[in-house]
Amino acid sequence: MAVDCKRAKKIPNYRIDAHTIAPIHPLGVKPSGNIYLHNNLKELDLSRKRQLGHLAALSEEILALALSFIDSPSDLVSLGHSSRVLYAYTYNEELWRKLYIDEFMRLEAKGGNVPNSSGYHPYGCRKWRGSWRKTLLKLDEEALIQVNDLVFSDFLYRPYQCSKIDYEYLFKRVIAFEENSSALRHTLNPEFGVERIKEADLTLETFERSYCSKPFILCGEGDEKRWPLWDLEYLVGRFGDINFRQEAVEWKLSYYANYSRNNNDESPLYLFDCSSEAIQTLKGEYMAPKIFTYDLFKAFEGQEINCRPDHRWLIVGKAGSGSTFHKDPNQTSAWNAGLTGKKLWMMLPPDVKPPGVSTDKEEEEVTSPVGVGEWVLSGYYNDAVKLAQEGKCQIAVTFPGECIYVPSGWWHTVINLTDSVALTENFVPAPILSKVLLFFKNKKKQISGFHLQDTVNAMKRFLSAHPMKSDSSPNYEVIENFLEKCRHHALNNEDCGLIDLDLEPPIFEFFVELVRESKYGKHTERALADMHELEVNAARQEARTNPPATKTSEAWTNLAAESGSNFSFGFSFEETA
Ligand SMILES: O=C(O)CCC(=O)C(=O)O
Numbered sequence: 001m002a003v004d005c006k007r008a009k010k011i012p013n014y015r016i017d018a019h020t021i022a023p024i025h026p027l028g029v030k031p032s033g034n035i036y037l038h039n040n041l042k043e044l045d046l047s048r049k050r051q052l053g054h055l056a057a058l059s060e061e062i063l064a065l066a067l068s069f070i071d072s073p074s075d076l077v078s079l080g081h082s083s084r085v086l087y088a089y090t091y092n093e094e095l096w097r098k099l100y101i102d103e104f105m106r107l108e109a110k111g112g113n114v115p116n117s118s119g120y121h122p123y124g125c126r127k128w129r130g131s132w133r134k135t136l137l138k139l140d141e142e143a144l145i146q147v148n149d150l151v152f153s154d155f156l157y158r159p160y161q162c163s164k165i166d167y168e169y170l171f172k173r174v175i176a177f178e179e180n181s182s183a184l185r186h187t188l189n190p191e192f193g194v195e196r197i198k199e200a201d202l203t204l205e206t207f208e209r210s211y212c213s214k215p216f217i218l219c220g221e222g223d224e225k226r227w228p229l230w231d232l233e234y235l236v237g238r239f240g241d242i243n244f245r246q247e248a249v250e251w252k253l254s255y256y257a258n259y260s261r262n263n264n265d266e267s268p269l270y271l272f273d274c275s276s277e278a279i280q281t282l283k284g285e286y287m288a289p290k291i292f293t294y295d296l297f298k299a300f301e302g303q304e305i306n307c308r309p310d311h312r313w314l315i316v317g318k319a320g321s322g323s324t325f326h327k328d329p330n331q332t333s334a335w336n337a338g339l340t341g342k343k344l345w346m347m348l349p350p351d352v353k354p355p356g357v358s359t360d361k362e363e364e365e366v367t368s369p370v371g372v373g374e375w376v377l378s379g380y381y382n383d384a385v386k387l388a389q390e391g392k393c394q395i396a397v398t399f400p401g402e403c404i405y406v407p408s409g410w411w412h413t414v415i416n417l418t419d420s421v422a423l424t425e426n427f428v429p430a431p432i433l434s435k436v437l438l439f440f441k442n443k444k445k446q447i448s449g450f451h452l453q454d455t456v457n458a459m460k461r462f463l464s465a466h467p468m469k470s471d472s473s474p475n476y477e478v479i480e481n482f483l484e485k486c487r488h489h490a491l492n493n494e495d496c497g498l499i500d501l502d503l504e505p506p507i508f509e510f511f512v513e514l515v516r517e518s519k520y521g522k523h524t525e526r527a528l529a530d531m532h533e534l535e536v537n538a539a540r541q542e543a544r545t546n547p548p549a550t551k552t553s554e555a556w557t558n559l560a561a562e563s564g565s566n567f568s569f570g571f572s573f574e575e576t577a
């Protein structure tokens with residue numbers, strides 16, 4: 001008991017108290033629970049019915065759904081002008097954001113993927129005015145019609161509440177603790193913190209032997225110039241007129257900066273760019289940590305092959321933006337270097353489900369039902385702290401100049417606690433080759449980032465440049481069959497994962513042969529053997545946790561063996577296990 005108390009004291013308190021966030025909604029909308037403080041519920045019900053007319057028969061969910069089908073700003077504003085309650089429901093930023101983004105996507109689909117230099121302007125909106133509603137209606141001021149004591153709705157209040165979270169304040173204890181660890185270049189929280197190591201102290205050999213499958217943070221040694229000190233203002237100064245991708249939209253960086261400085265979004269648009277003109281310049285202005293450059297996905301590079309999935313991103317986001325829980329694509333590992341700002345990381349091993357996330361068995365569908373703000377306010381963050389105290393989750397804050405390693409297959413979420421700029425790259429260190437191969441072999445539907453035409457071209461060029469070796473013949477055959485099948489289709493260059501054709505590129509077979517022929521060839525046989533072992537272990541584990549509901553009877557097996565290939569019955573000998 002005494003030992004437990006002492007231990008409990010040693011663990012830093014990373015929990016937060018989210019109950020103090022109660023901003024006043026600009027229209028006076030109150031949280032649902034406040035309705036019980038109203039002194040005349042009958043009168044409230046009557047006014048609501050008067051205000052909504054026939055729409056009062058709808059539940060809030062159905063009303064919201066119906067409003068989301070309105071597909072023009074002028075219709076939405078007209079409906080809002082018919083009563084105060086409808087003004088409040090149509091004021092919801094999510095509706096206006098959707099209107100803008102749907103139109104942007106329509107314009108992009110019509111005009112092709114590469115916007116002209118001025119980009120697309122849904123409904124002629126060339127100026128960001130501080131909210132999606134004001135931008136679409138080209139308003140600098142709004143009437144802000146008040147609905148005090150008339151609208152009690154979590155549905156309307158909650159997103160506003162989330163947009164006003166002061167993350168730096170909410171996580172001040174965690175930040176202070178991590179700041180000390182960062183200054184010492186050593187984690188003061190070995191229980192569930194992420195180990196910090198000086199970049200110069202970690203050799204490739206030690207990384208591959210002992211660090212490849214756990215998170216850690218590489219820190220510098222006071223060298224201010226180790227990483228570029230870019231912030232958004234600096235980038236706007238250099239690339240303000242260049243288009244960058246922010247999730248579904250692509251805007252000039254100067255436009256994104258205006259948006260970023262002034263919006264009420266619950267989940268602000270996150271700039272995640274791998275293809276702007278600027279990134280071509282910027283990629284020459286930093287050096288990845290040396291130990292992360294031994295990267296087996298380089299086998300997909302080179303003039304002759306040139307079909308590597310995108311793997312390098314510039315990330316810019318304001319406080320409150322972030323990445324919801326995910327595993328990185330194609331079972332790759334990643335590094336992420338903070339250039340400005342503070343990022344909160346939560347990382348869980350591959351087989352621990354993150355709080356608030358549900359998946360199907362194969363993890364093809366991942367549902368994070370809420371944005372990061374809602375995730376924090378609903379108590380899931382504190383659930384993650386509890387998991388961390390049980391050794392099932394690691395939590396850290398990274399600061400400028402720190403580079404975190406995200407191991408292959410680990411769940412992770414990131415919350416920008418302040419405005420942030422970061423660089424990230426996905427890569428495949430040698431020890432995870434077997435896991436990537438297993439993924440390519442058995443999770444074909446989840447493979448992403450390979451473009452059909454580029455991949456087909458790469459396969460053709462590879463086959464003509466590399467004569468078959470005896471070990472390669474089954475793989476060559478599969479690739480040749482695929483190429484033959486492609487001859488009967490008109491190919492586009494969509495991501496293979498999005499294509500609905502009966503064409504599944506044999507990425508597993510191709511990758512094996514590419515690695516075999518590359519400078520990483522010495523890893524091939526060992527990785528294939530390890531992959532096989534992983535496969536057998538996974539099958540054993542599956543049999544243990546999910547024994548088949550039926551088993552084939554001995555009689556059936558014997559009969560089948562005796563009758564040879566002509567065996568056929570119109571009934572089954574299956575018995576319940
Ligand atoms: O938001 C971030 O910085 C994390 C990015 C990330 O996890 C990713 O690129 O996969």
Ligand SMILES: [Fe+2]
Nearest residue numbers: 327328334412
């Ligand atoms: Fe990630």
